[in-house]
Amino acid sequence: MDLMTIFTNSFAQLIAPTTAAYVLAAIGLNIHFGMTGLMNMGQAGFMLLGAYGFAITQSMGWNLFASVLAALTLAAVYAVLLGIPTLKLGPDYLAMVTLASAEIIRIIGRSTSLTSITGGSGGISPQDFTTQFENLSPLPEGNSTILLWSYSNNIADSWWLRIVAWALVLIAVLLTWRWYRSPWGRVLKGIREDENVIRSLGKSVTKFKLQSLFLGGAFGALSGIIFVLPRSVQPDSLGRQVTFYVWTILLLGGAASILGPVLGSCLLWVLLTVVKESMREGISSNLISSNQIESLGWVIVGVALMCLVIFRPQGLIGDRRELAFNA
Amino acid sequence: MVALLSKKRALRSVMVFAGAALIIILALLAVPPATASAAEAVTTCNPTSSNACVNGILQDSSKQAIAGVQVTLGGEESATTTTDSSGKWAFSVTADGEYTVSLPSDVMKNHGLKSDKATVTVKKGDFSKARQVVRFDEAQESDGAQSGSSASPESSDTKASTQASSGQEESAFSNFMSRFWQQLFSGVIFGLMLGLMSVGMNLVYGTTKLSSFSHGEQVSLGGLMAYVGTQILHWPLVLSAILAVAVGAATGLLQNELVWKPLRRRHIGPMQQMIVTIGLSMALQYVFQFFFGGDVKGITTSVPQGFQMGPITTDFTTLMLAGIALVVIIAFTLFLYGTRLGRATRAVSDNPALASASGINVEQVVRVVWIISTALAALSGVLIGIYLNGIAWNTGALMLLLMFSAVTLGGLGTANGALVGSLVIGVVADMSSLVIPDDMRYVSALAILIVVLLIRPQGIFGKQQRVG
Numbered sequence: 001m002d003l004m005t006i007f008t009n010s011f012a013q014l015i016a017p018t019t020a021a022y023v024l025a026a027i028g029l030n031i032h033f034g035m036t037g038l039m040n041m042g043q044a045g046f047m048l049l050g051a052y053g054f055a056i057t058q059s060m061g062w063n064l065f066a067s068v069l070a071a072l073t074l075a076a077v078y079a080v081l082l083g084i085p086t087l088k089l090g091p092d093y094l095a096m097v098t099l100a101s102a103e104i105i106r107i108i109g110r111s112t113s114l115t116s117i118t119g120g121s122g123g124i125s126p127q128d129f130t131t132q133f134e135n136l137s138p139l140p141e142g143n144s145t146i147l148l149w150s151y152s153n154n155i156a157d158s159w160w161l162r163i164v165a166w167a168l169v170l171i172a173v174l175l176t177w178r179w180y181r182s183p184w185g186r187v188l189k190g191i192r193e194d195e196n197v198i199r200s201l202g203k204s205v206t207k208f209k210l211q212s213l214f215l216g217g218a219f220g221a222l223s224g225i226i227f228v229l230p231r232s233v234q235p236d237s238l239g240r241q242v243t244f245y246v247w248t249i250l251l252l253g254g255a256a257s258i259l260g261p262v263l264g265s266c267l268l269w270v271l272l273t274v275v276k277e278s279m280r281e282g283i284s285s286n287l288i289s290s291n292q293i294e295s296l297g298w299v300i301v302g303v304a305l306m307c308l309v310i311f312r313p314q315g316l317i318g319d320r321r322e323l324a325f326n327a
Numbered sequence: 328m329v330a331l332l333s334k335k336r337a338l339r340s341v342m343v344f345a346g347a348a349l350i351i352i353l354a355l356l357a358v359p360p361a362t363a364s365a366a367e368a369v370t371t372c373n374p375t376s377s378n379a380c381v382n383g384i385l386q387d388s389s390k391q392a393i394a395g396v397q398v399t400l401g402g403e404e405s406a407t408t409t410t411d412s413s414g415k416w417a418f419s420v421t422a423d424g425e426y427t428v429s430l431p432s433d434v435m436k437n438h439g440l441k442s443d444k445a446t447v448t449v450k451k452g453d454f455s456k457a458r459q460v461v462r463f464d465e466a467q468e469s470d471g472a473q474s475g476s477s478a479s480p481e482s483s484d485t486k487a488s489t490q491a492s493s494g495q496e497e498s499a500f501s502n503f504m505s506r507f508w509q510q511l512f513s514g515v516i517f518g519l520m521l522g523l524m525s526v527g528m529n530l531v532y533g534t535t536k537l538s539s540f541s542h543g544e545q546v547s548l549g550g551l552m553a554y555v556g557t558q559i560l561h562w563p564l565v566l567s568a569i570l571a572v573a574v575g576a577a578t579g580l581l582q583n584e585l586v587w588k589p590l591r592r593r594h595i596g597p598m599q600q601m602i603v604t605i606g607l608s609m610a611l612q613y614v615f616q617f618f619f620g621g622d623v624k625g626i627t628t629s630v631p632q633g634f635q636m637g638p639i640t641t642d643f644t645t646l647m648l649a650g651i652a653l654v655v656i657i658a659f660t661l662f663l664y665g666t667r668l669g670r671a672t673r674a675v676s677d678n679p680a681l682a683s684a685s686g687i688n689v690e691q692v693v694r695v696v697w698i699i700s701t702a703l704a705a706l707s708g709v710l711i712g713i714y715l716n717g718i719a720w721n722t723g724a725l726m727l728l729l730m731f732s733a734v735t736l737g738g739l740g741t742a743n744g745a746l747v748g749s750l751v752i753g754v755v756a757d758m759s760s761l762v763i764p765d766d767m768r769y770v771s772a773l774a775i776l777i778v779v780l781l782i783r784p785q786g787i788f789g790k791q792q793r794v795g
Contacts, residue, residue: 039598041605085780091598092538092739093780096731100773103728112367112378112419113764240724244609247602295617302610309602310590 006277008148013269015149017157020165021047021227022269025242026249026261027172028219034256034322035185036212037192038087039095043220044242045102048235049074050221051228052109052118058129064136068225075221079214087209102243109235123234126156130229134160157230165226169262172219177258179215188212189322241298248305254318263316272297368408370623372417372458372765379449381426382417383461384630385410392630402426402446411623411716414630419765423449428461503761508638510758516645518753519652520714523707525730525737525745526659527700533676533740534689534696535587536597540604542730543723544611545701549575549708550718551615554624564627568709575705576698582607583697588690608724615720623717626709648710655706656746659699672696676740729756729769732776738786747787751775 013019025043032038053071062070082101086094108114110121118124137160139153152158179185187208190198195205224238231237245268253264279293288296314320372380381400385393392414400406400418402425410416420426430443447459528542549571556567586607590600631642663669674682675692683689704723711726712718733752737744752772759771779786 039601085777085784089780089784092601093735093784095538095601096735097777097780100728100731100776104770104773107767107770111764111767112421113767241609244605247605251602291621292617295613298613299610299617302606302608302613305606305609306586306603307606309599309606310586310595313595313599 002281006274006281009277010270010273012149013273014266015162015166016269017161017165017226017230019265019269020162020169021223022246022249023169023261023265024165024172024219024223024226025246026253026265027169027176028216028223029246029250030255030257030261031176031179031188031212031216031219033250034260035180035188035192036209037091038209038213038216039091040098040213040216041095041243041247042082042098042100042102043216043246044238044240045098045105046075046078046217046220047224047227047242048102048105048109048238049078050224051233051238053221054225055124055129055228055233056117058132059124064132067132068222071221071225072218075217076214079217080210083206083210083213087206087213099240099243102240106235106239118235119233121234121236123232125232126229129233130156133229134158161226161229168222168226172222173258173262180258184208184211244305245301248301248308251305251308251313251315254315256322257315257318260315260317267316268301272301275300367419368406369417369419370411370415372419378419378421378764379423380417380419380458381428381447381449381461382415382458383428383463385414385416385430385463386630392628394628396430399429400426401429411625415716420449425449426459430463505638506761507758509640510761511754512639512641514754514757515750516649516714516753517757518750519649519656520707520711521726521729521733521753522656522746522749523652523710524704524726525733525749526656527696527703528730529734529737529740529745530672530676530696531700532734534672534679534693535591536740537587537600537604538597538731538739540601540727541608541611542700542704543725543727544608544615545575545578545704545723546708546711546726547615547718547720547723548578548611549705550626550712550722551619551624551708551720552705553626553709553712554619554718557626558624567626568706571705571709572702575708576702579697579699579701580694582701583694587697588693591693608727612720612724619720621720623719624712625717626712645714648714652707652710655703659703660743668692668695725769728776729753729772732772732779734786735776736779736786738789741786741788744786744788 025047028046029040029043032040032043050071053074054067057067057070058064078101082094082098086097109118111118112120114120115122134154137154137158139160141153143150143152144159146159151162154160187198187203190201191205191208198208199205227238249264249268250261251264252268253260253262276293276297279288279296280290283293308315314322372378372382385396385398387393392410394410394414396410398408398410398416400408400420404420404422404426406418408416408418418426425446425448427444427446429445443463445461445463447461449457449459524542524546528539531537531539531542552571552574553564553567556562556570557564560567562570586603587600590603627644631644633640633642661669663673671682671687671692672695674685674687675689679689682692708718708723711722715722729752730749733748734745735748736751737746737748752775755775756768756772760768763771783789
């Protein structure tokens with residue numbers, strides 16, 4: 001029975017909206033890092049901005065699509081503001097600035113002085129921004145059980161959200177596949193490998209980098225929306241750790257590969273849940289508390305990230321030749 | 328001169344203005360007419376335009392801190408908190424009016440306190456009433472309150488002495504100035520400690536071109552080792568500090584031998600190495616959380632005796648910590664500029680290939696740099712742990728971004744840039760709480776990072792060259 005619980009909970013991660021949100025974030029990061037070689041260490045900043053843009057406009061009563069557009073616009077503005085000072089500088093600078101800006105967004109978001117807009121560190125609760133999305137669902141009321149998993153059709157962590165999230169993932173994968181083989185994508189890959197060559201061909205490197213930063217950020221913002229829909233908007237749940245998770249997912253699946261983010265996210269969450277659940281079942285809580293099991297999960301992710309870069313930088317399905325970075 | 332500015336320069340100054348405008352907008356956004364939110368228990372409280380503070384240090388009559396006591400705030404708003412290991416407690420409140428602070432009465436009896444209740448009047452923006460310090464032990468000395476006005480009993484219905492509004496005659500301006508000096512002072516102290524952390528990080532960057540994201544964890548490690556020394560092994564503080572520095576140095580040596588040296592030998596680029604440091608940072612942080620839990624660990628338990636020094640209130644411990652930081656930084660600078668190994672280090676920093684060609688053992692230098700860098704980080708962890716009244720698993724991670732700002736401001740890879748950058752960042756971070764809400768004060772430091780990159784990406788001491 002215990003083994004069955006572990007199995008059910010772990011494989012529920014395969015279709016969970018959060019897994020899909022991480023896939024979208026990793027696809028965005030793949031455009032930054034895998035395609036263009038930009039070290040974006042603040043993907044969580046894009047996600048949080050998207051989440052705020054969506055949730056705040058929703059609670060003001062905007063149309064659903066207008067809210068999504070607002071989130072994307074915020075991400076675009078943010079990408080331009082980040083890009084102007086840093087894209088001409090080395091990769092270290094972009095890494096530091098993106099990390100710092102993501103923290104700035106989080107600190108401002110959780111500040112008590114903005115409680116009336118962002119809800120402070122308590123955040124925005126789901127009933128304020130999920131109603132329109134739930135009303136859009138064509139599914140009937142009630143719960144459904146498919147195979148082992150039972151969820152509500154429309155409310156909160158629902159089948160409807162799962163369908164939308166994975167549909168978005170499918171669209172994103174198709175788009176990146178198309179972009180990857182396009183002349184535009186080849187320029188980005190050229191920038192990744194040697195931007196001087198691209199410059200000598202008369203292309204504006206900064207312009208292309210800015211486009212890449214914006215597109216990846218837009219996926220980040222979408223991912224932020226999916227991430228907060230089954231829970232609430234909490235600035236601290238989209239902190240630095242989320243960025244590091246996204247990096248681990250991307251490098252696990254394989255940077256610069258189309259399906260790498262999908263594979264990485266599904267694999268990471270299933271494995272992590274298997275490990276955590278079996279520790280919860282197997283080890284007495286007197287020996288290791290459940291908080292400590294959470295910490296151990298993080299330690300595993302950190303060590304996995306280190307080992308991946310050291311021993312298999314191309315990840316599971318990446319191509320080593322794609323990793324000739326201009327660094 | 329202006330006429331000579333090229334189009335590019337003009338474009339850049341436009342961007343600078345845009346950046347500055349953005350920051351001003353952010354700062355303005357930060358001070359909205361805040362709607363009343365409930366009182367909040369905080370670790371430290373600084374009054375701003377939107378909140379006031381009720382705080383104190385719970386001590387018995389012999390000045391021993393009483394930790395873990397539940398303190399209840401009532402009145403206009405209510406909240407509860409528990410005193411930390413040094414007896415400190417603080418509430419941040421948003422509504423003006425009367426507040427009552429109370430303790431469990433058995434605590435009062437057991438520790439011989441004069442009262443278990445005190446009432447104070449709080450008024451935001453009024454500098455003598457924006458912070459009310461409540462004492463339950465009826466000691467009459469100045470107790471380190473930042474407003475600098477003298478203590479005088481106010482509430483008549485209780486015997487608790489309450490530092491209160493004797494400062495009517497003091498104008499708001501002089502109060503602002505005293506807060507100004509106080510924040511400047513604490514900014515310099517904080518900057519010195521930040522400098523101690525950043526010099527090592529900067530040296531590692533200079534010699535290996537690696538921006539180490541795990542440097543913050545080296546700081547936490549130092550503080551936590553000092554906690555292990557004083558609170559678990561019950562060693563004296565100095566011995567614990569030595570233990571912390573020794574452990575820090577050992578981790579630096581081990582890291583270099585086990586991770587960074589093999590990676591350099593395999594020609595793994597600094598970008599990939601940077602991702603490795605991120606993994607290391609995550610793993611270490613949660614290893615700390617696993618062993619030490621999520622709460623703040625106090626290294627020392629005694630409460631230092633505060634005294635007045637010109638316009639500022641301080642205590643000997645703080646001055647001592649700042650002194651240690653300063654002496655170590657000076658010694659480090661002398662090492663860099665006066666000794667053979669120091670010169671070799673700067674040579675490697677400048678041009679590793681040339682240094683290697685002229686007979687310097689680059690690997691040897693890098694090893695020493697790693698050891699020094701992590702040892703200094705550990706020492707700064709001990710100092711900051713004592714200064715902030717405790718160290719937590721993520722203290723270093725919070726400092727990391729400030730270190731990055733400091734190092735970038737001073738100039739990535741320059742020896743003395745880190746110190747100057749740190750002092751500026753420390754002062755700005757602490758002084759900014761005079762104008763923006765306290766919980767956003769690190770934003771200003773991070774904003775500096777972005778502005779520096781706009782105006783002078785090579786930093787104050789960096790060589791003018793194409794960066795990147």
